[in-house]
Amino acid sequence: MAEQLLEIKDLHVGYKTYRGTSKVLDGVHLTVKTGEKVGIIGESGCGKTTTMKTLLRILPTNAVIYEGEVYFKGKNTLRIGKNELNELRRKHIAMIFQDPTAALNPVFKIDTQIIDIIKSSEAHEGKKTEEFKAKCIRLLKEVALPDPERVLGSYPFQLSGGMKQRVCIAMALATPRYLLIADEPTTNLDVTIQDQVLRLIKDIVEKRKLSVILISQALGAVKGFVDKVYVMYAGNTVEVAETKELFSNPLHPYAKGLLDSTPKLTGGGFSEGIKGRVPDYINPPSGCRFHPRCDNILSRCKKEKPPFLDVEENHGVACWRYYKK
Amino acid sequence: MKKIRVFKTIKQSPRWESARRMWYKFSRSPLSMAGLVISAACIFIGLFAPYIVPYPEHAGYFSNYADAFISPFQNSKYPFGTDEYGRDILTRAMLGFQYSLMMAGVVLSLVVAPGVILGLIAGYHKDRWIDMVIMRISDVFIAVPPLVLALSICAVLEPNIFNAMMAVSLMWWPWYARLTYNVSSAMRNEYFVQAAEVMGASTFHIIFKEILPNCLGPILTKVTLDVGWVILIGSALSFVGLGAQPPTPDLGTMVADGGKWMPDFWWMSMIPALGIAIIILAFNLLGDGVRDMLTE
Amino acid sequence: MKMKTYIARRLGFALFSLVGLSILVFYLARVIPGDPVMMMVDPRTPPEVIEELRHALGLDKPLYLQYFFWLEDVFRGDLGFSVYTRRSVTTDVLEYLPISLELVILAALIEVVGAFILGVLAGSHAYKWPDNLVRISSYIGISIPSFVWAIILQLIFAWQLSLFPTSGLLSSNIPSPPRVTGFTSLDSLIAGRFDAFVDVIWHATLPAFALCIGGMTQDARMIRAGMVENKDKEYIAMATSQGLPARLVMFKYLLKPSIIPAVTVMGMDVAAMLGNAFLVEMVFMWPGFSRHAINAMYRSDLNTIVATVMVIGIIFAIVNLITDIIVAYLDPRIRLMERGE
Numbered sequence: 001m002a003e004q005l006l007e008i009k010d011l012h013v014g015y016k017t018y019r020g021t022s023k024v025l026d027g028v029h030l031t032v033k034t035g036e037k038v039g040i041i042g043e044s045g046c047g048k049t050t051t052m053k054t055l056l057r058i059l060p061t062n063a064v065i066y067e068g069e070v071y072f073k074g075k076n077t078l079r080i081g082k083n084e085l086n087e088l089r090r091k092h093i094a095m096i097f098q099d100p101t102a103a104l105n106p107v108f109k110i111d112t113q114i115i116d117i118i119k120s121s122e123a124h125e126g127k128k129t130e131e132f133k134a135k136c137i138r139l140l141k142e143v144a145l146p147d148p149e150r151v152l153g154s155y156p157f158q159l160s161g162g163m164k165q166r167v168c169i170a171m172a173l174a175t176p177r178y179l180l181i182a183d184e185p186t187t188n189l190d191v192t193i194q195d196q197v198l199r200l201i202k203d204i205v206e207k208r209k210l211s212v213i214l215i216s217q218a219l220g221a222v223k224g225f226v227d228k229v230y231v232m233y234a235g236n237t238v239e240v241a242e243t244k245e246l247f248s249n250p251l252h253p254y255a256k257g258l259l260d261s262t263p264k265l266t267g268g269g270f271s272e273g274i275k276g277r278v279p280d281y282i283n284p285p286s287g288c289r290f291h292p293r294c295d296n297i298l299s300r301c302k303k304e305k306p307p308f309l310d311v312e313e314n315h316g317v318a319c320w321r322y323y324k325k
Numbered sequence: 326m327k328k329i330r331v332f333k334t335i336k337q338s339p340r341w342e343s344a345r346r347m348w349y350k351f352s353r354s355p356l357s358m359a360g361l362v363i364s365a366a367c368i369f370i371g372l373f374a375p376y377i378v379p380y381p382e383h384a385g386y387f388s389n390y391a392d393a394f395i396s397p398f399q400n401s402k403y404p405f406g407t408d409e410y411g412r413d414i415l416t417r418a419m420l421g422f423q424y425s426l427m428m429a430g431v432v433l434s435l436v437v438a439p440g441v442i443l444g445l446i447a448g449y450h451k452d453r454w455i456d457m458v459i460m461r462i463s464d465v466f467i468a469v470p471p472l473v474l475a476l477s478i479c480a481v482l483e484p485n486i487f488n489a490m491m492a493v494s495l496m497w498w499p500w501y502a503r504l505t506y507n508v509s510s511a512m513r514n515e516y517f518v519q520a521a522e523v524m525g526a527s528t529f530h531i532i533f534k535e536i537l538p539n540c541l542g543p544i545l546t547k548v549t550l551d552v553g554w555v556i557l558i559g560s561a562l563s564f565v566g567l568g569a570q571p572p573t574p575d576l577g578t579m580v581a582d583g584g585k586w587m588p589d590f591w592w593m594s595m596i597p598a599l600g601i602a603i604i605i606l607a608f609n610l611l612g613d614g615v616r617d618m619l620t621e
Numbered sequence: 622m623k624m625k626t627y628i629a630r631r632l633g634f635a636l637f638s639l640v641g642l643s644i645l646v647f648y649l650a651r652v653i654p655g656d657p658v659m660m661m662v663d664p665r666t667p668p669e670v671i672e673e674l675r676h677a678l679g680l681d682k683p684l685y686l687q688y689f690f691w692l693e694d695v696f697r698g699d700l701g702f703s704v705y706t707r708r709s710v711t712t713d714v715l716e717y718l719p720i721s722l723e724l725v726i727l728a729a730l731i732e733v734v735g736a737f738i739l740g741v742l743a744g745s746h747a748y749k750w751p752d753n754l755v756r757i758s759s760y761i762g763i764s765i766p767s768f769v770w771a772i773i774l775q776l777i778f779a780w781q782l783s784l785f786p787t788s789g790l791l792s793s794n795i796p797s798p799p800r801v802t803g804f805t806s807l808d809s810l811i812a813g814r815f816d817a818f819v820d821v822i823w824h825a826t827l828p829a830f831a832l833c834i835g836g837m838t839q840d841a842r843m844i845r846a847g848m849v850e851n852k853d854k855e856y857i858a859m860a861t862s863q864g865l866p867a868r869l870v871m872f873k874y875l876l877k878p879s880i881i882p883a884v885t886v887m888g889m890d891v892a893a894m895l896g897n898a899f900l901v902e903m904v905f906m907w908p909g910f911s912r913h914a915i916n917a918m919y920r921s922d923l924n925t926i927v928a929t930v931m932v933i934g935i936i937f938a939i940v941n942l943i944t945d946i947i948v949a950y951l952d953p954r955i956r957l958m959e960r961g962e
Contacts, residue, residue: 018350018353053858056861056862058858058861058862060852060853060858061747061852061853062853082867086864086866086867087864088864089861089862089863089864090863090864091864093862094862094863095859095862097855097858097859099855102854102855102856103855103856103858103859104856104859105856105860105874105877105878106856106878106952106953106954107877107878107881107951107952107953107954108874108877116865116869116873117863117865120863120864120865120866120869121864155953155954157953157954168859171863356760461637461638461641462641464634464637464638464641465638465641465642465645466645467638468635468638468639468641468642468934468937468938469642469896469930469933469934469937470892470893470895470896470897470933470937471893472893472896472897473896473929473930473933473934474930476899476915476918477646477649477918477926477929477930478649479918553764557766560766561766561768561900564768564900565899565900565903565915566919567918580768580769580772584772584904587772587775587776587780588775588776588780588781591776594772595772595773595776598765598769598772598773601765601766601769602764602765602766602769603764605763605764605765605766606760606761606763606764609760609763609764610760
């Protein structure tokens with residue numbers, strides 16, 4: 001039986017802005033078992049990245065963690081000390097960011113950035129520069145970058161988007177890790193490159209037997225890859241199920257609308273999408289955050305937030321319609 | 326009925342909304358508000374100094390040796406003390422404000438419009454010969470630290486406040502040309518400019534109605550900050566004796582004259598020096614606030 | 622484009638500006654004050670003698686020819702004759718310039734080192750007391766002109782507390798070292814005169830601080846602002862997420878991009894320092910180039926004025942060029958991305 005690698009319980013996180021506090025995460029639940037591949041889907045701004053950043057504790061300075069627990073391998077990452085946290089980041093979790101242009105330091109060459117990562121991992125103490133460089137070249141070849149020597153000697157702005165993202169993937173693999181978080185790795189890339197990069201990630205994950213959290217807006221990418229899918233809306237986890245189950249039988253009205261909106265090759269025209277807009281996090285709707293856009297609300301939906309519970313085997317939902325008292 | 330409706334319409338217009346938002350942002354910074362208040366006070370003093378000073382006759386040649394060298398904070402008659410001629414320092418400092426602000430006002434009015442226009446033209450016609458000409462000429466003026474150029478111009482002319490203003494103006498305009506050039510040449514390739522060109526708008530219209538409004542932000546910030554800089558250079562010039570001549574109460578001249586009496590009669594230099602510092606500080610805070618307000 | 626091309630282009634711009642400056646200054650000095658010959662001679666001199674003098678000096682030729690002759694002289698090292706000191710201007714420059722440069726170099730060092738220390742301190746403890754202290758001091762620093770700082774420092778540290786001398790280059794009881802380079806401090810070291818060396822530095826401390834305090838607090842604030850702004854950038858989050866040690870992230874990955882605008886401003890400050898030094902030199906009676914130039918200006922000594930502006934302009938251009946090179950080294954985007962590559 002695979003053990004629990006990551007467990008996020010009821011996470012509440014907000015950002016302080018000059019207009020007020022933006023309460024983004026309003027109760028996020030997530031579990032990942034060792035070797036499991038988990039997907040998270042949801043629209044822009046629903047808190048997917050914030051959740052991941054909270055796990056690694058790399059939130060910006062104006063962020064506030066209100067409540068909630070994040071357990072990685074049994075330890076609460078929100079409470080551990082700096083040294084343990086750094087060890088976590090060095091040896092256990094790696095993250096690939098959404099925008100490779102923003103994720104790479106513009107004033108340092110690629111080789112400096114990769115070598116520093118390798119150097120700070122203890123397993124490589126006492127080695128010489130040539131060995132580091134050789135390792136970098138191997139890494140870049142593994143992510144299918146042509147002409148690794150040139151890439152190593154370049155600055156980030158001299159590379160294309162796809163190349164930069166591959167460099168970021170290489171950096172995530174520079175030292176052995178257990179969990180790979182891929183935060184919308186292809187959203188900022190050209191459509192023609194997206195498929196290549198996704199395939200690359202898939203190969204690497206399979207080869208190294210990593211656990212993965214794949215965040216994406218491309219439902220197709222998620223479908224062909226992960227075991228289990230979470231659906232997030234407005235800072236809440238609203239549904240979770242095994243991939244096949246979710247795509248064939250979505251329960252939450254948002255998930256239904258989302259899957260319905262995807263154009264299908266079988267024809268049948270375009271769907272209407274989901275009416276309404278993403279809520280304002282400074283003044284979020286009361287009760288269930290989806291209720292203003294829902295076609296099917298009960299009076300309870302406006303007043304109380306629905307809990308996130310399993311309503312069928314391995315299929316969880318946060319919606320009053322399914323809550324069997 | 327009609328009046329109220331017009332007001333309402335204005336209040337709902339997007340311009341008003343953005344003005345309100347900018348003011349909200351500005352007013353939340355205590356330093357910027359302090360700058361605004363102090364700058365307003367300085368301008369007030371500058372405008373009405375001759376009418377509100379306690380001893381207007383102390384402005385020029387005046388002597389009352391019985392009251393000379395009184396230290397400040399002693400009595401209410403001369404709150405900031407007197408100089409070697411028995412003239413009230415507070416009065417002369419306030420009149421000095423008037424000169425400093427007048428210099429800033431004159432220089433900036435002379436300099437901003439031509440500098441900005443030249444910068445706009447050069448920016449719009451980027452990489453053509455007119456760009457080269459305008460920018461190279463302004464580069465020449467920028468090649469030398471401002472103070473040196475102002476000094477040398479003043480040195481070959483007769484030292485008085487008018488020539489000082491001319492000298493400072495002459496070497497100040499390139500900075501506005503350069504600022505406007507940087508902003509407008511970046512905007513040159515934006516879509517809204519190309520759209521206007523395609524629609525057949527005249528160059529005049531494009532430069533002044535499309536590009537200029539977008540440059541106003543940095544220009545306004547610079548003007549506000551420049552008030553402080555011009556006053557600084559102006560007081561440096563009069564410190565050296567190339568600006569206002571005694572007995573005109575100019576802050577820089579007063580600092581220089583008071584220097585002879587250091588350290589015993591320190592207030593003769595320090596009070597006007599403090600005056601200079603206050604004006605510059607106020608306009609710097611204001612300028613910072615304006616800059617923060619205009620950058621989202 | 623590579624570094625060399627970048628440098629070559631900057632050099633070209635600098636030269637062009639200097640040529641333009643020389644034309645401007647020459648024109649100002651020759652045309653505006655009126656007839657230079659009349660200023661040199663006794664008004665009672667008969668007109669034939671005046672004409673002869675005019676011809677001998679080449680002042681009856683057209684202006685552009687005069688300019689070229691003057692330029693020729695300059696390249697040969699002849700900057701003209703000083704009506705004020707009755708010596709060649711070149712001699713004056715060589716005597717006084719190094720003394721000013723001593724002061725300026727010391728001030729520049731203090732400014733750069735001080736700005737880095739204060740700026741990093743404020744940036745790494747953002748919103749806490751070191752940061753607030755630095756911010757307040759930057760407002761004070763920029764509002765007070767350097768000559769006012771000079772007076773304040775002189776009043777407090779020299780007059781009241783007697784910690785530093787009030788004026789001059791060397792104390793009266795210490796003989797000056799034999800002149801080798803013209804830099805009194807260097808000459809002291811060369812002659813092995815440690816006492817003179819320390820004495821010069823002691824005398825230079827207050828004026829140097831007066832020159833650089835305003836700029837130093839500004840630069841510190843810019844470094845602080847850069848660090849705070851970049852702290853929340855994605856690439857710092859990424860570096861932290863990789864588990865790099867916090868010190869490494871702060872002092873390498875955060876610092877380098879944050880100091881770029883500050884370095885540009887620092888360079889401009891240092892470049893302008895020689896020109897701004899005269900006020901401080903006057904207050905502290907530092908026998909330097911700028912003070913000499915002011916005195917020459919009082920005497921309407923045109924040749925010295927022209928030479929002063931040119932010397933200051935050249936040094937300004939050189940320092941700016943060096944700054945541009947340093948910035949280009951720090952930020953590869955500048956040298957590699959010009960003209961929309």
